[in-house]
Amino acid sequence: MTGDYGHSFAGELLGTFMLVFFGCSTVAVTVLFSAYTGLFQVAVVWGISVTLAIYATRHLSCAHLNPAVSLAMVIAGRMDVRKLPVYWVAQLTGGFLAGAAVYAIFSPSMAVVEAARHIVRGAPESVLTAMLFGEYYPNPSSPVLCSVSPAGAFAVEALGTFWLVLIIFALTEGCNVGRPSSDVAPILIGLTITVLISIFAPLTMAGFNPARDFGPRLFAFLAGWGKVAIPGPRGGFFTIYILAPLVGGSLASLLFHKLLEPLMRGKHGACSCKDHFSL
Template sequence: MTSKGKQLAGEMCAEFAGTMILILFGVGVVAQVVTSEDGSLGDHDSIAWAWGLGVTLGVYVAARLSGAHLNPAVSIALAAFTEFEWRKVAPYVLAQTAGAFVAALIVRASYADLIGAIDPDHTIATQGIFSTLPGNGAADVSIPTAFLDQVVGTAILVFVIFALTSAWNNPPMANLGPVVVGLLVVAIGMAWGANAGYAINPARDFGPRLASLITGYGGAMRDQNGDLYFWLPIVAPIIGGLVGGALFKVLIGMHLTPTEEEDVVVSEPVTEPTTQR
């Protein structure tokens, strides 16, 4: 294997591991809340915080090797608007989705007894543990509204990530970057979680959705109305990521002028955390 091949393999391992950590906490907390019939083991706020902390920990795991994208929408946006190489996008997306898939299988096995106790037929009642649904499976939210929601939520995510990781935009110190990105995901969860469950990450949704499909959830690819839904948390976040990246470039990036000292700093090879949920 060439040195470039070894480097890419290491980056894929990092994306796999970082995304796996993210999903273990994210899907794990939803499983805990959903299977807690009296609500004593959590609520929406605990879900938002655990997802955010999962992002933070996943970034710390992967940032040094890969930059910790942990999200196909982020990888695609970085390739479109930064020097991230397009040739790495497909391997990163594969690693991210595989990490999410494996993590969801672990959660599925660990919570099998509790899920079976409250939903033995593995219906839409507990499908939300693994993947998102319009209106979180309860409210009457249309497909166009859910699509718009995911575009907006992911645009916010990528726009702020670009701001936090731009060396010329007074970002947080590198060791604090993952914490701030995690807080960003908490904020999105608290402000943009009603319409479509804030997937904002194709790997986060499709990997666990696939894991649930092969472990008893026959309707995993559809929503509570029976409509084919799996495509929406893939397509809409990718569009949203491109929108967010473009807006940052136009509104902020093209107006940033590095000082001579900053120009020297950014010329050094530095891996910055650039993730999301």
């Protein structure tokens, strides 16, 4: 792999690794050590992780770091469809390697917690440690018992990704005269993730990124969690954590590209640039 494709692959793999490693490590220290005592604290660290990953890798790729964002960019004509497999493979590989790194660091502590709570890895109760990697609905760590149907979880993941992608387009589209500078946009994208996690995490753990979920989830499946990881205690991981973000992001792309962007062009003239980077 050479040239532009090689740069794109390297950037997406490294950036996705960074955000998944930092984010999943945040979940790990919360579950294993109670390092964070509130959802907002976890959400802020996730948001910072996204911001850092974008700043670190946007010189290599467009820093999508999310298959749903990459698909949205193709739909809007911002990226050549021929690049999509390169982005997707790099993102999923980065997520898988991040899951492996999290396991390597926190495995001894996971074993202690599992022994203390008489958790057999691969049994239904091992979702407590499996959630260090993938996401589940309703959130196993939620202090309030709640019921989330598969349809409801699908709607949450699709809606969260819809808002994420829509805001990304608004922040990075040249014809939006209210957009921030490209130096500031990654911070606002990170804050968007913070807001979305703060709202939706009690329901579905707030994935909004198939690479963030499936990469480390696949590692957990291979590392002994088995059916607890895939398909999960309630099943539906593919439709809820992979398909739903792709649908939500695609709808946001269509809305912006077909409706909002033409309105902006009509009022302010031709777009001056098409910069894009994101989660």
